[in-house]
Every structure is written in C-alpha cells, then in structure tokens.
Amino acid sequence: MLKEKLSIIKIGGNIIEDETSLAAFLKLFSNLEGNKILVHGGGKRATSVASKLGITSKMIDGRRITDAETLEVITMVYGGLVNKNIVAKLQALQVDAIGLTGADINSIKSDKRPIKEIDFGYVGDVKEITSHSIDKLIKADFTPVFCAITHDGNGQLLNTNADTIASTIGVGMSKIYDTSIYYCFELNGVLQDFSDKESVIKNIDTETYQNLLKNGMISDGMIPKLDNCFDALQNGVQKVHIGNTAMFTKENNNFTTITL
Numbered sequence: 001m002l003k004e005k006l007s008i009i010k011i012g013g014n015i016i017e018d019e020t021s022l023a024a025f026l027k028l029f030s031n032l033e034g035n036k037i038l039v040h041g042g043g044k045r046a047t048s049v050a051s052k053l054g055i056t057s058k059m060i061d062g063r064r065i066t067d068a069e070t071l072e073v074i075t076m077v078y079g080g081l082v083n084k085n086i087v088a089k090l091q092a093l094q095v096d097a098i099g100l101t102g103a104d105i106n107s108i109k110s111d112k113r114p115i116k117e118i119d120f121g122y123v124g125d126v127k128e129i130t131s132h133s134i135d136k137l138i139k140a141d142f143t144p145v146f147c148a149i150t151h152d153g154n155g156q157l158l159n160t161n162a163d164t165i166a167s168t169i170g171v172g173m174s175k176i177y178d179t180s181i182y183y184c185f186e187l188n189g190v191l192q193d194f195s196d197k198e199s200v201i202k203n204i205d206t207e208t209y210q211n212l213l214k215n216g217m218i219s220d221g222m223i224p225k226l227d228n229c230f231d232a233l234q235n236g237v238q239k240v241h242i243g244n245t246a247m248f249t250k251e252n253n254n255f256t257t258i259t260l
C-alpha cells in the first residue's frame, strides 16, 4: 500500500534569533500542505540566556556540555520560551500546533550519554520514538512542534541535538509515512566554497561527503548535520535536503539533496 507523505522541517538557531526570518519561515510552513512536523533548535538563545545568568556554555563536537544548571536553562529556553513562542505564532497563522518535548506523550526516549573521555552531563542519545503516539496527533490534525529535549523514562529530562531529533523522528515515522526531512538554516545549502554563498552543492552522496571532509570544505555543525542526514537515509527516511527557509516551497530548487 502506498504510504501517505510526511514532511519534517527542522529550523536552527540562526533563524530563531532573527525575527524577520522566523516570521517568513513560519508563514511558508503554515502554507505547506499535507502532514507535517516542525523541529526547532535554539542553541544560540540558550547560550545567550545562560550567559546573562553567569553560566558559561561549552560545546564539544557540536554538543553542549549540559550540567544541572545548564539543563535548567535549556529546559526553560527550548521547552518554554522558544517552543511556546513558535506555537503561538503558528496559531496566529491558523496552524493548530502543539508544542512538545520528548517527555510529552512519551514521544522520544533517550539514554544519558555514557561518560567516556568527555562527560557531556545531561545529554541524551535517542533510543526510541513512539511513532504511533505522534501519529495520533497528526491524525487528529494537530501539527507537532518538537524542541530539543528528550527524557529517560525515569523522570530525567535530557538535552538532545535538534538535528538528531529531526532525523530520529524521521526514522520512526518512516514506518508509517513516506517521510522527507528538510534541514532549514540561514544559507541556501551546503556550500562548495564557504566564501561564495551561491556555490550550493546540489547533491551529496556518501563518496562526495568523504571528499568534502578530506578537503576541509565542511566544518562545525555541518559535520554532525550531514551525519544525521545519512543516518536518516540509512534507516528508512525517503528524502533528506539541506537549504534555506523557503526550500520546501514548490518554486525553490536551489538546495542540497543528500543521497546514499
């Protein structure tokens, strides 16, 4: 039987920080037809709020070292400030959005990352997605809006990278839906030459990725983002793209498509 389509859109911290970009994105998202889920980050806001509270943020391999104090900050910022503002803005655009952490409806369970060379603190590696519960919301015509928080099932919230949340929700939901993930950020796609914002690489497969890595063309958050893209494709997600906030509209075809 042919599966229905589901679009999972992820927006990152730079868009969330720019009110005009966020408003423009949410308008486009509200016009997107069919089943959809929004996943948002907010790392930049967490860093700035933490700093106002005198808490220094530390990232290793694109992941935030999350001690007990930082966990409080990210819970307030991702689960509260950012998530509820996005939900309210979507409601104003007639999207019946419902904001969630992974603890809500037990949607995303994770394990606290084991301590090896680095102790990441309260960072969770996703273990299980409760696809059928998320699907109940979709079937009831709600639009789920996930923040970057998961839980361990024993009462502990955990901080989980938003790109990983998007890819693992994608993997879970691909059992039910023909699933596409769109990673939206402030650029038009993955760039061949970072100083030329128009040098979008149209397609990245496993081999291209290895070459880009070898030649130092990609760095920072783009490396874990691409790892998440390949993980999603290897585990059932049909399509994965990286591009700007208008990438999922019909008029736009200037973005990066990831294939195996």
Ligand SMILES: Nc1ncnc2c1ncn2[C@@H]1O[C@H](COP(=O)(O)OP(=O)(O)O)[C@@H](O)[C@H]1O
Residues within 6 Å of the ligand: 011, 012, 013, 014, 041, 163, 184, 185, 187, 189, 190, 191, 192, 193, 194, 217, 218, 219, 220, 221, 222, 225
């Ligand atoms: N070749 C590249 N093309 C595009 N972005 C790149 C590239 N190499 C590194 N980056 C960086 O990756 C960042 C995107 O990753 P990240 O900050 O994790 O995104 P997000 O805000 O969506 O979570 C971009 O802001 C950019 O600075």
Ligand SMILES: CC(=O)N[C@@H](CCC(=O)OP(=O)(O)O)C(=O)O
Residues within 6 Å of the ligand: 011, 012, 013, 014, 040, 041, 042, 043, 044, 046, 062, 063, 064, 074, 123, 124, 148, 159, 160, 161, 162, 163
């Ligand atoms: C464990 C971990 O690093 N979690 C991320 C979650 C937020 C996020 O991913 O935000 P962006 O998409 O805006 O980068 C963090 O706290 O920064």
